[in-house]
Amino acid sequence: MAAGRFAYDLEKLSDEAAANFVMLHLKKMFPDASEPVQYLVSHWGTDPNSLGCYSYDLVGKPHDVYDKLRAPLGNLFFGGEAVSLENQGSVHGAYSAGVMAAENCQRFISEQQGHMESVPLSSVSHSILESTIPIQISRM
Numbered sequence: 001m002a003a004g005r006f007a008y009d010l011e012k013l014s015d016e017a018a019a020n021f022v023m024l025h026l027k028k029m030f031p032d033a034s035e036p037v038q039y040l041v042s043h044w045g046t047d048p049n050s051l052g053c054y055s056y057d058l059v060g061k062p063h064d065v066y067d068k069l070r071a072p073l074g075n076l077f078f079g080g081e082a083v084s085l086e087n088q089g090s091v092h093g094a095y096s097a098g099v100m101a102a103e104n105c106q107r108f109i110s111e112q113q114g115h116m117e118s119v120p121l122s123s124v125s126h127s128i129l130e131s132t133i134p135i136q137i138s139r140m
Helices: 004-011 015-029 065-070 091-112 126-132
Strands: none
Touching (some): 065 091
């Protein structure tokens, strides 16, 4: 994990140069590592939507802070590592909180559609939901 000035300097590299740099160091740890089939280089520190930020717990935070962060506002649902109880600050926390937000969104849509309210969520077809209610997912 790159941080600080080092991370900023890495972001100045081309995507190919950054991937080559990572592979050079990966092969030091795992000499038999194969070349990547594909790579995606983030520019998290210079991304205007994040500017390299991440969540963290404050000393003395309210015990219900995550419940408040996860609480939907009307038809707006929140996911991401910042609202994960078990895995805050991690990719798997972001994923699990995103799945939770998607399930809450499905439940909300099902309740709004009255005729779907008795159908278990696991059997609701995504194509049915997509054709009845437009959903926009945004990264902030």
